[in-house]
Amino acid sequence: MSIIQVQTLADFQQMIITEKRVAFVVFVAEWCPPCVKLIDSLKKELEQQRSKINMKNLQNIDILIVDHDQCPSVVKLFNPTVLPYVYLFEKGKYIAQFGALDIFALQKTVMKAFEYARVH
Secondary structure, three states: OEEEEOOOHHHHHHHHHHOOOEEEEEEEOOOOHHHHHHHHHHHHHHHHHHHHOOOOOOOOEEEEEEEOOOOHHHHHHHOOOOOOEEEEEEOOEEEEEEEOOOHHHHHHHHHHHHHHHHHO
16 A cells, blocks of 8 residues: 655546556545544555455555645546545546545445455
8 A cells, every 4th residue: 555645637647547556535634634534544444454355465555645735736626525535446437435534434435445456
């Protein structure tokens, strides 16, 4: 698992559209305490699910961080209604999304990520 800070729209397009990966795109802001908590919860849930299904590593699942204030071009593409907001992609294809700090949705989306990571 890599955690990557998206800097530009071109970076984002390369990482999502052209790379063959499963990626969480997490919209956050420095001034948003739930955003920090969500990223920590996401990392923890990925590790827990990895150990449950006995997957050796998380190389093919990434977390792409988009700061709401520092990368407005990517924010404009998605226009998240709340922060934090999470999208799940696989090889550039939208799979799922959820907003705010919804632990149930987070767990469900992580399970989907593993399904795609193992199958594709």
